[in-house]
Amino acid sequence: MSSVLTNPLYRPLLEIIRSARNGVVYGGKLRFSHALVINLLYKSGPLLPRLKSVVEATKDHASVLAAFAIIYNLAVKVLQNDTFLGQKNLPLCKFIAGCIGSWIVYSGHFNLFHGGITHQITLYCFSRVMIAAGKIILDKYLTCAQPSFVNYQGESIFYKDLNNHQQKKLKNLIYDKSWKYFAILTWGLVMFIYDYQPQYLQSSLRHSMTYIYDVEMDTWNDWRDFFGF
Incomplete structure (x- = not known):
């Protein structure tokens, strides 16, 4: 299994997976603390439903960052191929990839995320x-x-x-x-x-x-x- 990590053939896929994983971890940590404070300080009612909403918000935030990371990195890999824009146009590739990722994840066009x-x-x-x-x-x-x-x-x-x-x-x-x-x-x-x-x-x-x-x-x-x- 360790050979997969060192195999250049799998490197692009591993980078996408790693980026998505980091998005989940970062989004989860950030949203959990924020949602927990908001629910405990500003909302009232039974504790269990409030904790459930914290978990839901954490999951939603993590999924947003992970989804964008996957789409963005995949788009960059495709666009920097010589068939499309090529490595020499990497800044433009990243701009277009960011637009594609935000169109799918952040714009609300597809209504897939919170x-x-x-x-x-x-x-x-x-x-x-x-x-x-x-x-x-x-x-x-x-x-x-x-x-x-x-x-x-x-x-x-x-x-x-x-x-x-x-x-x-x-x-x-x-x-x-x-x-x-x-x-x-x-x-x-x-x-x-x-x-x-x-x-x-x-x-x-x-x-x-x-x-x-x-x-x-x-x-x-x-x-x-x-x-x-």
Whole structure:
């Protein structure tokens, strides 16, 4: 059996299986802890049905990540074959494979997977993609446009004339400022939407915000009750 693991003939299939396995493990660990906390903190009722929903959510999340891993890796293997795009177009192969995988798993077109979970994962990725895209655009702009900046001595200096440490420090400064404005705008909009039309927010976010912020009508008999002991 060990010979199968070292046989190059089986390597593509083993990589797909391994990727799917990692998706199951990661999705299971992530969703189990999240679903367990949500069910224990924000939901009421008999314990057994709530634990059952935790297991179901864990299974759904793991199946989503595993399915995408299988489809994506299989599509990459096919597309990088010389019959199609070839190895030299590997970045394009991965982009198309990602689109194919998301069409089947995340888009809801086939209604094969839990819509709430695929929605959450896609929104999570979207925020990371936007941040990464902003950094790429900034790097390209600094490299191509070569803007000038004023140093501590008040002298104008081009970006290309900065040393590596200065370039890194400048980009980190821009990243930090961009993040500040992004965070301010994001949370301003979240709190506004929660007050204006909360039903449009994702359910777990809405439940957590209700638990944290809607305390106007809460009453406490003593400090133990206040602190939840």
